[in-house]
Amino acid sequence: MKTQIITRYDSPHQFEPLLPSEALMGPLLEQASDLTRKQRLAVAHIQTEAHCEVELDAKRAVLGDEVARWLYSADALSWLHRELFGGLPADDLRLSDGSAMVSRDARPHPGCTDF
Numbered sequence: 001m002k003t004q005i006i007t008r009y010d011s012p013h014q015f016e017p018l019l020p021s022e023a024l025m026g027p028l029l030e031q032a033s034d035l036t037r038k039q040r041l042a043v044a045h046i047q048t049e050a051h052c053e054v055e056l057d058a059k060r061a062v063l064g065d066e067v068a069r070w071l072y073s074a075d076a077l078s079w080l081h082r083e084l085f086g087g088l089p090a091d092d093l094r095l096s097d098g099s100a101m102v103s104r105d106a107r108p109h110p111g112c113t114d115f
Contacts (some may be wrong), residue, residue: 037092048084055079 009015020028060067070076085093085101093101 051083
């Protein structure tokens with residue numbers, strides 16, 4: 001039987017040559033940040049869908065078959081926007097062109113009473 005020597009690499013300076021350079025880390029960190037943002041948006045969509053189902057059940061108890069009319073109303077759209085975007089950080093609401101998503105409540109609609 002041969003004796004095998006096992007080298008322990010447990011000091012940070014031993015790992016430094018294995019790490020990518022700062023030039024390579026930038027795009028990786030940017031991708032990770034964008035993925036995290038997309039995950040927060042996905043979770044917000046899932047939570048909003050769950051809240052919407054509860055709200056629809058409550059509205060259905062009051063409005064009956066007219067609940068569909070409510071769902072497509074300006075009030076419902078504003079409520080959905082608040083549910084979806086209200087808890088997200090401002091950076092998550094940035095679009096690829098640098099502009100920010102703005103809630104329907106914050107946008108003026110001159111002469112428009114519904115959307």
